[in-house]
Amino acid sequence: MDAAGTLIVGAGxxxxxxxxxxxxxxxxxxxxxDPDLAGARxxxxxxxGGVRATWWRPVNVELCAATIDELARHRERVALRxxxxxxxxxxxxxxxxxxxxxxxxxxxxxVELLTPAEVGRRWPFIDRLDDLAGATFxxxxxxxxxxxxxxxxxxxxxxxxVLFLDRLLLTAVRxxxxxxxxxxLTTVDAEGADAALRGGAPEGAVTEVACGRLVNAAGPWAxxxxxxxxxxxxxxxxxxxxxxxxxxDVDLSHDGMIVxxxxxxxxxxxxxxxxxxxxxxxxxxxxxFDYEGRAFFEREIWPRLAHRVSAFDRLEHLRGWTGLYELSxxxxxxxxxxxxxxxxxxxxxxxxxxxxxxxxxxxxxxxLMETGAHRTFPSAAALSGARFDGGxxxxxxxxx
Ligand SMILES: Cc1cc2nc3c(=O)[nH]c(=O)nc-3n(C[C@H](O)[C@H](O)[C@H](O)COP(=O)(O)OP(=O)(O)OC[C@H]3O[C@@H](n4cnc5c(N)ncnc54)[C@H](O)[C@@H]3O)c2cc1C
Numbered sequence: 001m002d003a004a005g006t007l008i009v010g011a012g013x014x015x016x017x018x019x020x021x022x023x024x025x026x027x028x029x030x031x032x033x034d035p036d037l038a039g040a041r042x043x044x045x046x047x048x049g050g051v052r053a054t055w056w057r058p059v060n061v062e063l064c065a066a067t068i069d070e071l072a073r074h075r076e077r078v079a080l081r082x083x084x085x086x087x088x089x090x091x092x093x094x095x096x097x098x099x100x101x102x103x104x105x106x107x108x109x110x111v112e113l114l115t116p117a118e119v120g121r122r123w124p125f126i127d128r129l130d131d132l133a134g135a136t137f138x139x140x141x142x143x144x145x146x147x148x149x150x151x152x153x154x155x156x157x158x159x160x161x162v163l164f165l166d167r168l169l170l171t172a173v174r175x176x177x178x179x180x181x182x183x184x185l186t187t188v189d190a191e192g193a194d195a196a197l198r199g200g201a202p203e204g205a206v207t208e209v210a211c212g213r214l215v216n217a218a219g220p221w222a223x224x225x226x227x228x229x230x231x232x233x234x235x236x237x238x239x240x241x242x243x244x245x246x247x248x249d250v251d252l253s254h255d256g257m258i259v260x261x262x263x264x265x266x267x268x269x270x271x272x273x274x275x276x277x278x279x280x281x282x283x284x285x286x287x288x289f290d291y292e293g294r295a296f297f298e299r300e301i302w303p304r305l306a307h308r309v310s311a312f313d314r315l316e317h318l319r320g321w322t323g324l325y326e327l328s329x330x331x332x333x334x335x336x337x338x339x340x341x342x343x344x345x346x347x348x349x350x351x352x353x354x355x356x357x358x359x360x361x362x363x364x365x366x367x368l369m370e371t372g373a374h375r376t377f378p379s380a381a382a383l384s385g386a387r388f389d390g391g392x393x394x395x396x397x398x399x400x
Contacts, residue, residue, distance in 0.1 A: 001165065005029030006369075007183055007211040009170045009225050011037050012044035013146065013354055014347045015217035016153035017362025023160030025370050030162045031209075033185055035193035035202075037166040041289060043219050043354060044150050046323025048242060048265065048277055050257045051356040052085045052141035053109050056100045057394045059379040060332060060353065065107045066360040066377070071144055074152060079145035083256030086123065087136045088308070090261040094133035096397075101136060112137045123258075125250045128308050132261060142256040143267055146355045153358070167193065169202050173214060173228045173344075180229070180343035182210040197221065199287040213369065215345045216338070220287075220324035222348035231341050233334060234388055235349040236285035237324040242277040243297045244269060246316035250309065262304040273318065276301050279325070279398075291322045327351050332394035335365055336384035345369060346385055351398060 006027060008015045011034035019032050039045040051071065053064035071080050089097045101111045114122075114137055116129040154164060165185075172184035187204040188196060196202040218225040220237035245266075252258075252268035259265045266276040278300045297317040305312040328334060328349040338344035347365045350357055364380035367373070374380045382394055 003210040004031035006213040008032040008215045008217050010217035012042045012219050013150050013358040016150050017358045018365055019162045020153045020157040021362045021366035023157055023162045025366055033165045033168040035169040035188050041197040043323050049143050049146050051144050054104050054138045056397050059382045061104055061107050062379050063357040063360040067357055070359045078148045082140055082142040084137055084139045085141040085257045087259045088132055088261045089134055090131055091133040109138055125309055127310050169196050180214045213343050217347050220326040229341055229344050231338050235328050238283050238285050239288050239322050240279050240325045241296050241322045243301050243320040244318045245274050245276050246318050249311035260308050264304040289322045291320050325352050330393040331396040331398040333383050334385040339386040
């Protein structure tokens with residue numbers, strides 16, 4: 001392959017959704033390149049699978065709500081379980097949480113406000129309620145199988161003519177007069193891909209590809225790809241750990257996501273097992289996948305869970321993993337044309353929202369690329385990366 005109409009860099013949920021929408025809108029010669037199509041280090045493979053539309057900025061509520069509604073049309077295939085998000089709040093955050101419910105409900109989310117006593121009645125295992133001020137319950141939110149979502153996008157993209165190329169890493173971008181004209185793709189084996197995604201320098205044969213359009217969909221590696229494009233972005237990759245926990249006392253199989261006031265989140269995983277995560281504030285950026293194991297569980301997860309649920313005094317740490325969050329300065333994604341570089345586009349830094357926004361974000365960028373305007377979601381204009389150069393920021397809560 002020596003030429004592409006559109007070269008998408010990164011085949012995670014963002015790159016795959018964009019490729020699907022572009023091809024279904026009639027774009028030809030769409031090519032997606034990734035050093036590891038299986039995505040072993042990609043965030044699309046290592047996340048918690050939560051989908052919710054209870055955000056604070058209209059654009060984030062709208063893109064999430066539209067994606068959840070679309071995934072509901074493929075409910076069985078993507079294992080969508082709309083069992084809700086129960087979010088517990090202490091007094092310090094309760095007023096702020098309540099304030100945004102009207103916005104969320106304007107998008108048809110039917111979010112309920114609950115007293116601590118109501119929480120105790122409806123979720124009897126949550127029995128340590130003293131320090132709570134209230135809770136929200138958003139019934140249309142829930143859990144999904146992110147791999148199945150990505151495969152759905154890829155299948156439709158391939159059926160519409162998209163070519164997915166494995167074991168290729170973007171290592172240079174060519175420009176002429178400020179316009180993207182081509183890219184260098186370095187061939188890597190499995191080991192080389194892993195080393196490169198951990199920050200190493202790749203070695204391998206280089207293929208030069210001419211392209212009219214290039215899209216940065218490289219998730220946590222987007223700032224590296226942006227450097228190659230020549231327009232740096234202020235985004236960073238931060239490791240986040242998730243534990244798989246055993247319990248014989250509490251059955252969470254009828255619940256969706258539960259978020260504690262302490263910012264620990266948990267949801268049912270399999271019989272006698274749940275998944276629990278916590279994001280320590282201030283953790284430094286790194287391309288690291290090291291998992292601390294039992295030490296992380298005992299320091300960050302267990303004390304917070306046991307503080308809320310007496311049956312969680314008895315829990316067993318089973319295993320876990322680390323994936324990378326891709327954070328922007330205001331915790332909202334970058335989506336649009338790359339400022340000052342004709343032919344370059346970006347869709348990345350979802351800040352923990354990349355599963356739940358994937359379908360709508362891909363559509364928003366595809367429409368911009370094909371028609372020159374945001375048509376279905378005019379609000380997506382707010383996510384242009386140009387906002388970090390004096391525009392209106394889209395600050396978003398990020399407690400998990
Ligand atoms: C622990 C954890 C929990 C999360 N929980 C949730 C959740 O519950 N709900 C939710 O919506 N989101 C969640 N997220 C966030 C979500 O996973 C991401 O926002 C989403 O997967 C981002 O998708 P992406 O396609 O942008 O990036 P990725 O899936 O990371 O894909 C980027 C791809 O780019 C490729 N790449 C990198 N460099 C290059 C290069 N130079 N050339 C070519 N390809 C390259 C990589 O190999 C990778 O496959 C979570 C994330 C983590 C880490």
